[in-house]
Each structure stands twice: as structure tokens, then as C-alpha cells.
Amino acid sequence: MPTSRALLTLTASLTVLGFATAAAAQTTPQKDDDITEVIVTGTAYGVSKDALMSNVDVLNRAAIDQKPAQGLGDMLATLPGVRSSAFAPGASRPVIRGLDGFRVLVLNNGMGAVDASAVSPDHATATDPMEAQRIEVLRGPSALIYGGNAIGGIVNIIDDRIPTTPAKEGVEGRFTAQASSVDNGKQLGLNAKLGQGPWVFAVDAVKRKSDDYETPVGPESRRLTDAEGEAPDTSDHQANSAVDLKTYGAGLSYISDFGFVGFGVKQTDTLYGVPGHEHEGEDEEGPVTIGLKQTRYDLRSSFNVAFAGFNKLTADAGYTDYHHTEFEGSDTGTQFFSTGHEVRVNLLRAKMGDVSGAIGFNLLSRDFEAVGAEAFVPSTTTDEAGLYAQYRLDKGGWGVEGGARFDRKEISAAGFSKDFDNVSASLGGFYKPSDHAFFGLSLTRSERAPSDVELLADGPHAGTGAYEIGSRTLDSEVGYSLEATGHWLMDQHSAFTFDAHLYTSKFDGFIDLRPTGAEEDGLPVYRYVQTDAEFYGFELEGGVNLWSEGARAVRLDMAYDYVKGESDLGNIARLSPSALTATLGYEGERWKNHIEVRHVQAADKDLAEFERPTDAYTTVNLFGSYWVNRHVSLFAELRNATDEEVREHTSVQKDIMVGAARNLRAGLTYRF
Numbered sequence: 001m002p003t004s005r006a007l008l009t010l011t012a013s014l015t016v017l018g019f020a021t022a023a024a025a026q027t028t029p030q031k032d033d034d035i036t037e038v039i040v041t042g043t044a045y046g047v048s049k050d051a052l053m054s055n056v057d058v059l060n061r062a063a064i065d066q067k068p069a070q071g072l073g074d075m076l077a078t079l080p081g082v083r084s085s086a087f088a089p090g091a092s093r094p095v096i097r098g099l100d101g102f103r104v105l106v107l108n109n110g111m112g113a114v115d116a117s118a119v120s121p122d123h124a125t126a127t128d129p130m131e132a133q134r135i136e137v138l139r140g141p142s143a144l145i146y147g148g149n150a151i152g153g154i155v156n157i158i159d160d161r162i163p164t165t166p167a168k169e170g171v172e173g174r175f176t177a178q179a180s181s182v183d184n185g186k187q188l189g190l191n192a193k194l195g196q197g198p199w200v201f202a203v204d205a206v207k208r209k210s211d212d213y214e215t216p217v218g219p220e221s222r223r224l225t226d227a228e229g230e231a232p233d234t235s236d237h238q239a240n241s242a243v244d245l246k247t248y249g250a251g252l253s254y255i256s257d258f259g260f261v262g263f264g265v266k267q268t269d270t271l272y273g274v275p276g277h278e279h280e281g282e283d284e285e286g287p288v289t290i291g292l293k294q295t296r297y298d299l300r301s302s303f304n305v306a307f308a309g310f311n312k313l314t315a316d317a318g319y320t321d322y323h324h325t326e327f328e329g330s331d332t333g334t335q336f337f338s339t340g341h342e343v344r345v346n347l348l349r350a351k352m353g354d355v356s357g358a359i360g361f362n363l364l365s366r367d368f369e370a371v372g373a374e375a376f377v378p379s380t381t382t383d384e385a386g387l388y389a390q391y392r393l394d395k396g397g398w399g400v401e402g403g404a405r406f407d408r409k410e411i412s413a414a415g416f417s418k419d420f421d422n423v424s425a426s427l428g429g430f431y432k433p434s435d436h437a438f439f440g441l442s443l444t445r446s447e448r449a450p451s452d453v454e455l456l457a458d459g460p461h462a463g464t465g466a467y468e469i470g471s472r473t474l475d476s477e478v479g480y481s482l483e484a485t486g487h488w489l490m491d492q493h494s495a496f497t498f499d500a501h502l503y504t505s506k507f508d509g510f511i512d513l514r515p516t517g518a519e520e521d522g523l524p525v526y527r528y529v530q531t532d533a534e535f536y537g538f539e540l541e542g543g544v545n546l547w548s549e550g551a552r553a554v555r556l557d558m559a560y561d562y563v564k565g566e567s568d569l570g571n572i573a574r575l576s577p578s579a580l581t582a583t584l585g586y587e588g589e590r591w592k593n594h595i596e597v598r599h600v601q602a603a604d605k606d607l608a609e610f611e612r613p614t615d616a617y618t619t620v621n622l623f624g625s626y627w628v629n630r631h632v633s634l635f636a637e638l639r640n641a642t643d644e645e646v647r648e649h650t651s652v653q654k655d656i657m658v659g660a661a662r663n664l665r666a667g668l669t670y671r672f
Contacts, residue, residue: 041110041136041156042143043390044314044358045350050487051394053401053428053440054142055081055501055539059135065176065669066625066635067129069187069208072106072155075129077648078598080539080561081139081501083576086651087463089183089210090243090272090290091124093117095650096139097503098535098563098575099152102451107146107156108296114320114340114366115294119377119453120463121652122274123336126294126322127157128247130176130189130206131266134158139539140503141446141481144405144424145360145388148448151479160193162251162262162300163200167193171672178667182639182660183241185210187667197255202264205248212237212273214661216643219275223612224655238657240273240287249296259302259312268294274326275657286329288462294322305347310357312348317341326374326462334372340365357391368452376459376468380413380452401442402427409449413456420476422447436489444481450474454511454528460521464652466513467520469527474511477530481505496544504536510567515610524610533572537563552588566606573608574650577601577616593624603649614649618642636666 037049039056049056057079059067067075073084073092083095096104101121106113108127115126129135138154146154173192179185191204218233225232246269253262274288298318305313319341326333346360362385369379390403407422428442457470481503488498510533518525543557559581565572578601585594597620604613620642625635639662640646646659 039136039138040158041107041154042138042145043356043392044145044346044360045348045356045392047356047392050438050489051430051432053430053442053485054483055139055485055499057082057137059132059137061133061174062669064129064132064135065174065189066623066667068637068639068663068665069130069178069180069185069210072125072127072129072157076135076137076155078579078581079137080541080559080579080581081537081563081576082137083650084648085121086648086657087121087653088272088275088657089213089241090245090270091117091122091274093121093125094137094153094155095574095576096137096153097505097537098565098572100650102149102454103152103448105146105150105154107154109158109162109298109300109316110156111298111316111318111344112340112342112364114296114318114338114342115322116324116336116338116368118451119336119368120461122290122463123324124270124272124290124292126268126292126296126320128206128208128245128268129157130187130208131159131161131204131247131249132157133160133191139501140483141424141444141479141505142426142428142442142483144403144426144444144446145358145390147362147384147386147405147407148422148424148446148476151446151448151477159204160191161202161204161249161266162264162298163193163195163202163253163255164260164262164300164302166197166200166255167195170194170196174669174671176667176669178665180210180663180665182663183210183213185665192672200253200255200262202251202253203249206245208243208245210243212239212241214238215658216640216661217645217658219656219658221612221647221655221658236661238275238660240275240289241657243270243272245270245272251298257304259304261301262299264298264300266294266296266298268292268296275653286331288333289327290324291327292322292324294320296320307347309352310347310349311352312346312350314346314348315344317343326372332372334370334374337367337369337371339367354395355391355393357389359389361385361387374460374462376461377453377457377470378413380411380456382452383410384408396432398429398431400427400429407447407449411449411452411455413452416456416472418455418472420449422449422476430485436494438485438487438489440485442483442485444479444483446479446481447476448479449476450511450528457528460523464526465523466515466526467523468513469525471528471530474528474530475509477511478508479505480507490543490545495548497542499541500538501540502538505534507533507535512567512569512572514569529569531568533565533567535563535565535572537561552586554584554586557583557585564606571606571608571611573611574652575603577603577614577649590627591625594622596621596623612655614647614654615645617644617646619644619646631671633669633671634666635668636664639663639665 071092077084176189187208220233249266251264322338342364344362364384388405392401404425426444430440457468483503547554602616
């Protein structure tokens with residue numbers, strides 16, 4: 001089609017011409033200077049990324065602008081140690097080091113999302129990644145200031161809807177647009193900030209729409225059709241995978257020498273398909289789609305203080321009203337409602353000599369209700385309160401860091417109420433023999449109270465294709481994690497970088513959903529049980545400049561990850577297969593281009609009971625971007641250039657949903 005040819009031409013031109021002009025001198029355009037590599041998630045007082053004792057990745061606004069239009073899990077899925085639940089284009093959640101659901105905490109500016117995404121893999125996160133100015137991804141349980149639900153890791157989506165600084169020259173912002181061929185996708189984004197103070201106003205909006213995407217093979221796997229005695233699937237589209245998303249918000253802040261106080265509001269409205277298939281003889285109710293609506297109100301503030309060795313006080317509060325409806329064709333099916341509020345207050349000691357620290361508390365209350373034939377969880381109320389402290393001593397060449405948190409969580413429903421008191425703590429030390437070397441070792445004990453789903457589920461769950469039964473006798477699970485970290489940074493004496501993280505985690509009372517072998521309502525019965533479990537693995541990243549001259553360089557980067565998990569009851573289901581990614585790129589004063597090859601290993605050994613294997617796959621992506629001037633950049637990409645069959649083992653949908661076929665996409669960013 002003409003659109004595909006135009007996109008292919010632009011992709012090839014940007015990539016090939018970028019490499020061809022590696023020796024050409026050009027005028028340097030203005031680059032982003034508002035993003036630093038100081039990590040705020042998990043430390044509150046902020047620590048340099050290269051001085052953390054846990055594995056953290058940061059996506060800044062420039063990187064997010066050029067990412068494909070996709071859900072949160074899919075956007076992060078190529079980071080080492082991170083995968084996607086890959087349920088559908090409209091619903092994808094991060095899987096970190098083999099853990100997902102209630103063990104991975106998704107935050108918005110450090111506050112809970114209060115949606116229903118952890119309840120089921122077919123439920124989308126209510127915060128779209130394109131809203132973010134920055135996304136921080138923390139692996140492991142080290143961020144204990146957020147409580148037990150961060151036992152697997154954290155994804156913090158940080159936006160600028162509530163301004164914290166004045167606008168440069170009175171007005172600043174950006175407009176983004178992109179289109180893709182595989183799904184006739186289109187996306188527009190806008191964010192702007194106005195005012196040099198004390199009053200500063202911000203507005204943002206994202207609009208994304210896509211059709212059912214093209215596939216390289218039939219969506220149903222040969223393993224599934226052969227097992228069911230069906231003919232191979234020959235269709236070339238993933239039926240019912242369309243997405244229609246709108247999100248918009250605004251914020252107003254008062255910024256002065258004392259700090260800032262601001263208020264923001266955001267509305268999310270999205271309709272997305274839930275892919276699946278029907279067997280002959282079953283009642284056809286029509287395709288299932290989910291209509292999600294959320295309104296979120298937030299108050300953020302930061303005050304400069306001088307009190308008991310602290311120099312900053314932050315106080316944040318938020319209220320969220322969420323609901324989604326599962327439509328069966330044109331009929332209204334099950335509905336989910338979640339409303340809640342959260343308050344978080346911190347006293348910080350930052351950039352005051354060798355010692356940094358934070359003490360604080362948070363309060364959260366959430367009301368959850370499911371109504372309809374597939375309401376497999378009763379209406380519940382969850383109340384949480386946490387008190388925590390965290391300190392870091394940095395003597396330059398060495399340092400120590402530690403913290404502790406106490407939580408109380410109460411879950412109540414009709415005829416049920418249960419309290420959980422949890423204590424978490426961490427301690428670590430690091431050694432810096434030079435400016436470009438860092439070695440750290442940390443030990444963490446984390447407790448996570450069971451969720452309302454794990455305690456009270458009893459009914460058919462369409463999202464997992466199982467009849468799920470909870471257990472009211474579950475206790476908190478306790479995890480003990482040891483992580484070793486090493487960084488080697490590039491400087492004038494070294495042309496390469498290296499980053500390594502080795503970890504092991506042991507769980508007492510690990511809460512797992514296990515098959516019973518029985519059937520109910522035509523579905524296999526799964527029950528939540530507690531057992532002991534162990535996870536271990538590593539993430540390795542390295543890069544080297546193959547050639548450099550001034551601001552121009554040709555660089556090779558590689559990453560590999562591995563995770564293994566098993567319990568006393570057997571192997572853990574849907575563990576992330578190992579992945580090796582190699583990227584060869586050229587970056588100049590205007591050009592930035594790369595070729596990425598990613599190989600994901602087969603998942604055909606050490607499977608959980610009744611779990612089907614998944615084949616290995618290798619994808620090739622070509623990307624090119626060009627700064628036209630200091631305001632405008634263009635980009636284009638050819639994704640899955642070899643039209644590979646991609647099935648994500650971490651997805652419960654892997655046998656009825658396949659990744660997109662070869663995709664040509666292009667876009668632009670205008671910054672003002």
C-alpha cells in the first residue's frame with residue numbers, strides 16, 4: 001500500500017543516511033537538558049542511577065516520544081529483567097524478574113494507581129505511558145518505602161501535570177505524532193506548561209486509535225489447534241485487538257522560594273478489545289471489549305524547611321474514581337468499580353553532607369466492587385497505613401544504606417475481616433574504588449499481605465480462563481532477597497560500560513495459584529495456596545564505542561537476562577525466558593540510528609503443571625531519527641523486519657494471541 005511504501009522509504013533513508021554521514025560535521029541542535037539521571041523512586045531524597053544498589057532503568061521524555069504506541073507492559077518489555085503480561089494491545093502490565101500482578105507496583109508520581117489492573121491480566125493500567133515525562137523501573141524489593149506490594153519491583157510514571165518548576169521563557173512543551181502500518185494506528189500527544197511564576201499552568205492530552213493488527217501467522221498456535229483437533233489457523237489479523245484511547249488533564253501550581261503547591265486532574269477514557277476465540281457449539285455472545293473510565297485528582301507539594309536535620313517536607317494526596325465495563329458484543333457484562341484515596345508525607349534530608357535520609361508515612365483506603373456474571377471477587381474495602389525511615393551514608397569511596405517500614409493492612413468484606421501487620425527492612429553497603437567503578441551488596445526482608453483476590457476469589461475468571469478459589473486463611477508472604485551490583489562507567493580512560501546485577505530471593509509462604517485437576521463451570525479449577533519458593537537470576541548489560549570522533553560515535557550495546565523460579569509445589573508458571581539483545585547504533589549531532597536484534601529463548605523445560613511450551617524467536621528492528629532543527633525531530637522504524645512469529649511465554653494468551661507482523665511506523669516531535 002502507498003502508506004507502507006512511504007514509511008519504508010523514510011525508515012531506510014533515515015537509517016542508511018545516518019550511518020553514511022557519520023564523518024560529516026553538522027551544527028549541533030539543542031538537546032533536552034531537563035532530564036537528569038537522579039532516581040527519585042524508592043529513595044525519596046534522590047540518588048544517582050550509577051550509585052544505586054538495585055537495578056534501575058529510566059526512560060526520559062525523548063525516548064518515550066519515539067517508542068511505539070503501546071501499553072505500559074509492552075513499552076517496557078525489552079528492558080533486561082522486564083517482560084509484558086501481553087494480554088492485548090490495550091492491556092499489558094510489567095512482569096519483573098518473573099513476578100507480576102500484586103507483586104509489581106505501578107505508581108503515578110509516587111502514588112498508587114487505584115485501578116483494577118492487578119486483579120486480572122485483561123485489565124489495563126489506567127495511566128498511559130505517553131503521559132509521562134519520565135518512567136523509572138526498579139527491579140526487586142529494595143524500594144521498601146512503598147510497602148509489600150513492591151516486593152517484585154516498581155514502575156513509577158512521572159508526569160509534569162502538576163508543575164514543579166516554572167516554564168522556560170514563559171511557555172514550553174511538545175507535540176508528538178506517529179502512525180503505524182500494521183494496525184492503521186495513529187497517535188497524537190500534547191503537553192504544555194505556561195507561566196514563569198509564581199502561578200504555573202500545565203495541560204496535556206493523548207489520543208490513540210488503532211484497528212485489529214496484522215499477524216505473520218494465524219493467532220492460534222499450532223500446539224493449540226493440534227491438541228484440540230482443529231485445522232491450522234490461517235487468518236492474518238488478530239481479531240478484536242483494536243484500541244481507542246483518550247486521556248487529558250490539567251494542573252495549576254504556585255511556585256516560590258518556599259517550594260511549590262499544586263493541584264491536578266486527569267480523565268482517562270479507553271475502549272479496547274480482548275482477543276480470544278470461540279469453539280464450535282458454544283453460545284456466541286459477540287467479541288468482548290472493555291470500556292475503562294478513570295478520573296484522578298492529585299495534590300502535590302514540597303516545602304523547604306530547616307527542622308531536626310531535615311531540609312524538605314513533601315506532602316501529596318490523591319483521590320481516584322475508576323470503573324470499567326466488560327461488553328459482550330453490545331450487551332453490558334461484568335463491571336468493576338474502584339475508588340480510593342491516598343496520602344503520603346515525607347521529611348527529607350537531601351544534599352546535606354554525607355548523610356541523606358527520609359522518614360514518612362502513607363495512608364490508603366480503597367473500595368472495590370465487581371458486579372455481573374463474572375464477578376469472581378466480592379466487594380471489599382482495603383485500608384493501609386505505613387510508617388518508614390530510610391538513610392544513606394555516602395563517604396565518596398564507600399557507604400551504607402538501610403531502612404525499615406511497618407505496615408498495617410485491613411481487608412474487609414461481607415462476613416469477613418482480617419488484619420495484617422508487616423515489617424520490612426533492608427541493609428546494604430557499597431564500595432567505589434574509582435569514579436567509574438561501583439560495587440554494592442544489599443539484603444532485604446519484605447512482607448506482603450495477601451490481596452482481596454487471593455483471599456476471597458470464588459468464581460469463573462475469564463481473564464485467566466480458570467475457575468479461581470481464594471483462601472481466607474492466607475498469611476503474609478515473607479521474602480528474603482540478596483542482590484549484588486556492579487557498575488563500570490565510561491570516561492576518558494575507558495571506552496566501555498558494564499552493568500551487572502545478581503540476585504536471589506527466598507519466600508516463606510509464597511502465595512501461588514495452582515491447578516487442582518478439577519473442573520467447575522467447564523473451566524479448570526485453580527486455588528490460591530501458600531508454599532515456599534525461590535527465585536534467582538541476573539541481568540547483564542554492556543556497551544563499547546567502536547568508533548568516536550567529537551560528538552559522533554558508533555556503539556555496540558548488549559544485554560542478557562535470566563531468571564529461574566521454583567516452589568515446593570513445583571515450577572512457577574509463565575516464567576520469563578532468557579533474552580539476548582544486541583544493538584548497533586550511530587549517534588551524531590543530528591542523527592541517531594540503530595539496528596536491534598533480539599533473541600528470546602524457548603520456554604520448553606521446567607514448565608509448571610498443565611503449562612504449554614513456547615518457541616524461541618528472533619526479531620530485527622531498524623530505527624532512525626533526525627533533528628531538522630532545534631525544535632523538530634523526525635523518526636521512523638521498521639519493526640519485526642523478518643515477520644517473525646512472536647509469542648510471549650509470560651502471557652496467559654500466548655496460544656491464542658501472536659505478536660504483530662512487520663510494522664512500518666513514523667512520527668515527529670515538535671518542542672517549543
